[in-house]
Amino acid sequence: MRLDLRLIAEMITPGARVLDIGCGDGALLEHLEREKNADARGIEIDMAQATAAVAQGLAVIHGDADNDLAFYPDDAFDYVVLSRTIHAVEKPREVLRQMLRIGRHAVVSFPNFGHWEVRMQLLLTGRMPMTQTWGRPWHETPNIHPCTILDFVDLCEQDGYAVEHWLAVDEHGLQAPWKRSFRLANLFGEQALFLLRRKG
Numbered sequence: 540m541r542l543d544l545r546l547i548a549e550m551i552t553p554g555a556r557v558l559d560i561g562c563g564d565g566a567l568l569e570h571l572e573r574e575k576n577a578d579a580r581g582i583e584i585d586m587a588q589a590t591a592a593v594a595q596g597l598a599v600i601h602g603d604a605d606n607d608l609a610f611y612p613d614d615a616f617d618y619v620v621l622s623r624t625i626h627a628v629e630k631p632r633e634v635l636r637q638m639l640r641i642g643r644h645a646v647v648s649f650p651n652f653g654h655w656e657v658r659m660q661l662l663l664t665g666r667m668p669m670t671q672t673w674g675r676p677w678h679e680t681p682n683i684h685p686c687t688i689l690d691f692v693d694l695c696e697q698d699g700y701a702v703e704h705w706l707a708v709d710e711h712g713l714q715a716p717w718k719r720s721f722r723l724a725n726l727f728g729e730q731a732l733f734l735l736r737r738k739g
Contacts, residue, residue, distance in 0.1 A: 540566050540567065540570060541566070541622075541623075542708065542710065542730075543622055543623060543648040543708075543730060543732060544566060544567045544570070544622060546648075546706060546708070546732050547567065547620055547622060547646050547648060547732065548567060548570055548571060548574070548575070550618075550646055550704065550732075550734050551571060551575060551577065551617075551618050551646070552575075552617070553575045553576055553577070554575070554576050554577065554578075555571075555575070555577050555578070555616075555617040555618055556577070556578045556615070556616045556617045556618075557571055557577050557578065557579045557580070557616060557617065557618045557619075557620060558580050558581070558582070558611070558615075558616045558618075558619045558620065558641070558642065559579065559580070559581040559582070559620045559622070560581075560582050560604045560608070560619065560620065560621045560624060560634075560638070561582070561583060561584065561604060561621065561622065561623075561624035561627075562581030562582065562583050562588075562592060562599055562620075563583060563585075563588050563592075564588050564591045564592050564595075565581055565583075565591070565592030565595060565597040565599055567579075567620065567622070568580070568581050568592070568597045568598070568599070569595065569597060572597075579597075579598070580598040580599070580600075581597065581598065581599040581600070582599070582600055582601075582602040582603075582604065582607060583599055583600075583601060583602070584601070584602065584603050584604070586601050589601040604621070604624065604628050604634050605628050605629045605630055605633070605634060608634065608637035608638065608640075608641060609637060611637075611641040612641065613640055613641060614641065614642070614643060615641045615642070616641055616642040616643070617642065617643050617644065618642055618643070618644045618645075618646055619638040619639075619641060619642030619644070619645050619646070620645075620646045620647075621634065621635075621638060621645070621646070621647045621648075622646075622647075622648045623648055623649060623650065623730075624649075625647055625649050625684070625686070626649055626650070626652075626683070626684050626685045626686060627683060627684075628683075628684070629683070631684050631686075631694075632694065632698070635647070635694070635698070635700070635735075636698065639700060639735065639736070639737050643736060644703070644734060644735065644736050645700075645733075645734075645735040645736075646732070646733070646734050646735075647691070647732070647733045647735065648730060648731065648732045648733075649686065649691070649730065649731060650685075650729065650730050651687055651688050651707070651724075651725065651728050651729060651730055651731050652685040652686060652687050652690075653687030653688055653689060653690075653725040653726065654670070654725075654726070654727070654728065654729050655726050655727060656668070656670050656729075657670060670729070687725050688707060688721055688724050688725040688728060688731045689721060689722065689725045691731065691733065692721050695733070695735060699737070699738050699739075700735045700736070700737065700738065701735065701736050701737070701738045702733055702734070702735060703734045703735065703736055704733075704734040705724075705731065705732065705733045705734070706731065706732045707724035707725075707727070707728025707729075707730070707731050708728060708729065708730055708731075708732070709728070709729045709730075710729055710730070
């Protein structure tokens with residue numbers, strides 16, 4: 540499994556009800572069912588990947604995070620996961636709001652556009668950066684709303700979401716030693732993971 544998916548799996552309690560938005564081939568779902576006895580379901584916009592996940596016996600539907608979350612009832616899940624997808628949806632703020640309506644917790648991972656290497660490439664070359672985390676040229680990427688760790692923290696504060704846990708890591712899984720500083724994590728963390736809940 541991809542690094543961020545392994546870290547997400549560690550945040551989820553055994554036996555939880557989980558919805559994975561943008562679940563791809565269902566690797567996280569399969570892991571959660573097998574290792575954590577979770578009731579794990581998924582939504583995937585890519586029909587080929589959704590079909591591959593269903594062929595493995597996983598509960599995956601073809602759907603779109605921007606439009607289909609509104610059909611789920613309040614508090615239907617313990618965790619709603621959005622891994623490396625928030626920057627590719629049309630309405631990230633609304634998707635996050637829906638996640639925390641239908642789930643008690645939201646788990647979000649994303650590549651950090653504030654990482655020093657991204658900043659350096661923009662500064663020195665004047666071109667969209669290519670790093671291990673941002674591994675596609677601009678014309679092939681689905682990213683329409685790239686954000687930084689600080690951007691995401693600001694959005695959570697504006698919309699009243701509590702950050703229960705967060706990590707900034709590199710592509711090899713080395714966790715950032717600056718656990719108390721969003722600013723340092725924003726500079727040195729290649730990707731971020733957040734566990735959120737509604738306040739109150």
